[in-house]
Amino acid sequence: MKIAVTGAAGQISYALIPLLLERFKFPIELFLIDLEDKVSQLRGLEMEIHDFCFPHLKKIQSGCDERALFKEVDVAIFLGAKPRGPGMERGDLITTNAATFYRQGKILAEVANPLVKAIVVGNPANTNALMLIRGGEYKLKNQIQALMRLDQNRAKSALDLADDQRKEVYVFGNHSPTIFVHDTTQEVNDFVRKRGADIIKARGVSSQASAAKAIVDHLEDWFHKDERHYSAAIYSEKNPYGVDEDLVFSFPFSNKKGILKLPLSQEEKQMLLITEDEMKKERQIACTILFSN
Numbered sequence: 001m002k003i004a005v006t007g008a009a010g011q012i013s014y015a016l017i018p019l020l021l022e023r024f025k026f027p028i029e030l031f032l033i034d035l036e037d038k039v040s041q042l043r044g045l046e047m048e049i050h051d052f053c054f055p056h057l058k059k060i061q062s063g064c065d066e067r068a069l070f071k072e073v074d075v076a077i078f079l080g081a082k083p084r085g086p087g088m089e090r091g092d093l094i095t096t097n098a099a100t101f102y103r104q105g106k107i108l109a110e111v112a113n114p115l116v117k118a119i120v121v122g123n124p125a126n127t128n129a130l131m132l133i134r135g136g137e138y139k140l141k142n143q144i145q146a147l148m149r150l151d152q153n154r155a156k157s158a159l160d161l162a163d164d165q166r167k168e169v170y171v172f173g174n175h176s177p178t179i180f181v182h183d184t185t186q187e188v189n190d191f192v193r194k195r196g197a198d199i200i201k202a203r204g205v206s207s208q209a210s211a212a213k214a215i216v217d218h219l220e221d222w223f224h225k226d227e228r229h230y231s232a233a234i235y236s237e238k239n240p241y242g243v244d245e246d247l248v249f250s251f252p253f254s255n256k257k258g259i260l261k262l263p264l265s266q267e268e269k270q271m272l273l274i275t276e277d278e279m280k281k282e283r284q285i286a287c288t289i290l291f292s293n
Contacts, residue, residue, distance in 0.1 A: 001026060001029070001074045002028075002073040002074050003028060003074065003076075003077065004030075004032075004077070004112075005031070005076075006033045007078070007079035007080025009041040009042050010080070011205070012079050012208050012211050014208075015209045016077070016212035016215055017045070017049060020215075020216055021056070021057055023220060024220075025056055026056060028056055028057055029061075030057065030059065030060045031062070031073060032046070032060065032062035032063075035064055036064045039064060042062035046060050067107050067110075070104075070111050070112050071112070072113050074117070075119075077118075077215060078104070078118065079121050079122055081097045081100070081122025081123055082097055093123060094127055094282050094285045094286050097128055098128075098286035101129075101131035104132060104135065105133060105136040105144075106137075107135075108135075108136055108140065115143070117223075118144045119218060119222075120145070121147045124174075124282060125147055125233065127279065127282040129144050129233065130235075130246075130248045132144055133248070141235040144234075145234050145248075146248050146250075147175070147214060147215060147233070148171055148250040149214040149217050149230060150175075150211050151179055152169055152171050152214075152230060152231040155171055156169045158187075158191040162185075162188065169181065170182040170231050170252040170262070171192070171231045171250055172231075172249075172272060173249060173250055173271070173272065174249070174279050174282075177194075178274050179192060180268065182252070182262060182264075182268065183268075218232070222255050229254050230252075232253040233248050233250040234251065235247075235248055236248065236251075239251060244276060247276070247283065249275075
């Protein structure tokens, strides 16, 4: 299997790649992508990966040429996105990243394996994933997902702390403070919504190891031969919740059957509208930038 990782010189990638190679035991070729000024760091990462001596790792190639490194890949993991800096708002991130993901979507649709599966992690992940889909002229609309598994894992952590041992946990909407956890309390929702900011406040950096674990969890469920249920931000076309059909929105998801329909309370229906409205505004910002260039 050929796997490409963008933003591969970053810290999430540094945590992700050994975990990925530990979890998946089939033959893997890795293609590591980052900006031109990160090429030396990519070379160092290559050296470390080689020193792990994973027997099923067949090839590593790195660089900044997206077209060459996306060629015929089966999986693309999009970690690369300009992070939020001091004084930046969420809208500033959208403005900066929309054109990048649109361009990468065009390349991916042209050169990757036609059956490629892509997962977007770089924030704002849902809107970046939509731009990736639009860049590829919707050819890959059902093969691109944004990472919500970290939010699901955070919700599971909160529920465990509350001694709620339910097996299935789902999150709806955007990877933002408008997200909500299905069938739970305000305290659990607050925990999930604030968890990322709390980690940044405590550590001085955003989640890295837990994000890497969530990516691997997501991919394992997506590819599993048996039916798996999890939270995934997917293209919202024909969804059963009445959500705008041109968003990348988190729903309960089956890797075999697609979006799962769950009953929502009146309060949850209101929260659904709030997170949907936020994503429609993000889409408008992103598209305004694209059309103005």
